[in-house]
Amino acid sequence: MTGPAVPEGPLPLSLNQEFLCAYDKGELDGAFGHLHTLAYGWRVRGALDLATLRAALDDLVVRHETLRTTITRGEERSQRIHPPSPVDLEVRDLLAEPSGRDVRAEEFTNEIEAIPFPVGPLPHLRAVLGRFDDEDAVLVLVTHHSATDGWSMQVLMRDLTLLYAARRGNAPRELPPVGHYRDFTAWQHSDAAAAAVARPLAYWREQLAGAQILAVPTDTPKDPARTSAYGVHRFLIDRELTAATLAFAKSARSTPFMVLLAAYVALLHRQTGETDIVVPTFTSGRFQREYADSVGPYFNFVALRVRLDGSATLRDLLERVRKTCFDAYANDIPFSLVVPEVPQVVTQFAAADRAVVAFEVLQSPDALDETVVGDLTCTEIRRRTISQPVSCGIPDGGLWATDILPSGEMASSLKYDANLYDRATVEATAKEFRELLAELTGAPDSPVAGS
Numbered sequence: 001m002t003g004p005a006v007p008e009g010p011l012p013l014s015l016n017q018e019f020l021c022a023y024d025k026g027e028l029d030g031a032f033g034h035l036h037t038l039a040y041g042w043r044v045r046g047a048l049d050l051a052t053l054r055a056a057l058d059d060l061v062v063r064h065e066t067l068r069t070t071i072t073r074g075e076e077r078s079q080r081i082h083p084p085s086p087v088d089l090e091v092r093d094l095l096a097e098p099s100g101r102d103v104r105a106e107e108f109t110n111e112i113e114a115i116p117f118p119v120g121p122l123p124h125l126r127a128v129l130g131r132f133d134d135e136d137a138v139l140v141l142v143t144h145h146s147a148t149d150g151w152s153m154q155v156l157m158r159d160l161t162l163l164y165a166a167r168r169g170n171a172p173r174e175l176p177p178v179g180h181y182r183d184f185t186a187w188q189h190s191d192a193a194a195a196a197v198a199r200p201l202a203y204w205r206e207q208l209a210g211a212q213i214l215a216v217p218t219d220t221p222k223d224p225a226r227t228s229a230y231g232v233h234r235f236l237i238d239r240e241l242t243a244a245t246l247a248f249a250k251s252a253r254s255t256p257f258m259v260l261l262a263a264y265v266a267l268l269h270r271q272t273g274e275t276d277i278v279v280p281t282f283t284s285g286r287f288q289r290e291y292a293d294s295v296g297p298y299f300n301f302v303a304l305r306v307r308l309d310g311s312a313t314l315r316d317l318l319e320r321v322r323k324t325c326f327d328a329y330a331n332d333i334p335f336s337l338v339v340p341e342v343p344q345v346v347t348q349f350a351a352a353d354r355a356v357v358a359f360e361v362l363q364s365p366d367a368l369d370e371t372v373v374g375d376l377t378c379t380e381i382r383r384r385t386i387s388q389p390v391s392c393g394i395p396d397g398g399l400w401a402t403d404i405l406p407s408g409e410m411a412s413s414l415k416y417d418a419n420l421y422d423r424a425t426v427e428a429t430a431k432e433f434r435e436l437l438a439e440l441t442g443a444p445d446s447p448v449a450g451s
Contacts, residue, residue, distance in 0.1 A: 015336045027118060029228050032119045042380050044378055045137075089126075090128045127140065168375070208341075208345050219421050222352050233413065247441075274308075301335040355397045398417065
């Protein structure tokens with residue numbers, strides 16, 4: 001597979017790459033640390049041809065330039081695209097009886113996720129294949145988060161299956177055209193982009209005036225000399241509560257994310273007593289349709305401000321959240337443009353005894369719940385329930401994430417720095433959130449402040 005010519009010389013950073021540089025803590029921590037990675041696992045059933053898989057992985061690096069792009073940090077920041085290089089594919093044998101393979105597949109994904117992946121070597125993609133037998137395997141793709149995002153992982157796996165099938169002579173369809181990240185970056189620095197953000201900037205100046213992203217008290221104060229140690233607590237929200245959440249969202253003309261966020265805002269209010277709450281979340285950051293099939297760090301950080309004063313009930317709170325979300329989505333622009341307009345909004349990131357915790361519902365263009373491509377069937381391992389003391393990290397703070405599963409359940413996780421939070425605190429917070437979600441969906445006229 002032949003890609004476009006490699007540009008000569010350095011290129012400017014995208015606005016999101018500049019945002020990541022603000023959380024640069026070196027090679028072992030922060031946005032460019034060796035655990036700021038993404039690891040997604042897929043169950044692969046069928047007779048997998050290893051030589052073809054290796055070639056298809058290499059095709060990915062040709063197709064998606066960010067997988068072979070380095071970022072120069074410091075005062076003179078830039079990015080440089082390099083020629084393609086081979087992907088490291090490691091093959092391991094997995095031992096498990098057929099009845100225990102689902103659990104072992106999830107454990108294997110967790111194990112690979114916890115392995116450091118430095119940002120320096122190219123490409124920013126590696127693959128580990130665990131084989132139960134010749135026709136049942138687990139494929140884990142790992143990328144550095146400075147080069148990709150969650151949406152990108154779905155694009156990579158979709159492209160990999162089609163590239164693999166094409167090399168086998170049985171591709172069901174052609175790959176869509178791909179927009180290159182360097183073109184997206186160039187557009188961000190254009191006059192057209194500057195004109196497009198003028199009105200949204202005015203919105204954010206007014207919306208976030210005097211506001212600060214709320215940070216959650218920690219069990220142990222921060223120590224700048226200590227490297228972060230991220231773990232993750234995973235738990236399921238059962239079918240009954242998931243169904244209630246989806247039904248309540250529909251009845252309230254809201255999305256499931258809005259209902260989940262309302263429960264989280266109520267939780268923060270009950271924990272802190274604050275009535276002006278700003279919660280960070282993420283959007284796909286793909287502001288133009290031509291980049292929906294592209295790989296890169298497009299994700300955008302968005303600060304959602306919800307004022308609880310006058311919200312007597314949880315139903316009232318949901319209505320506030322709903323309006324906040326719709327307004328924010330209509331004015332979604334890179335967060336690095338917003339901060340200079342309202343610099344106080346990020347003040348609490350520096351608090352010694354608090355940490356900012358983002359909240360998201362996972363989104364993707366085309367989740368491979370069960371995709372048959374040629375002679376293979378690929379199923380993403382989304383129902384992850386096994387917590388782990390060591391996981392991939394984030395640049396700072398913590399992260400709630402929820403995935404609404406085809407099974408009718410929700411898989412939720414809370415990523416936390418074990419140097420700051422005790423596991424018991426994290427587990428208790430997850431339990432309280434689940435109880436509040438049940439209260440919101442089952443008794444929405446309950447008071448926001450609780451009984």
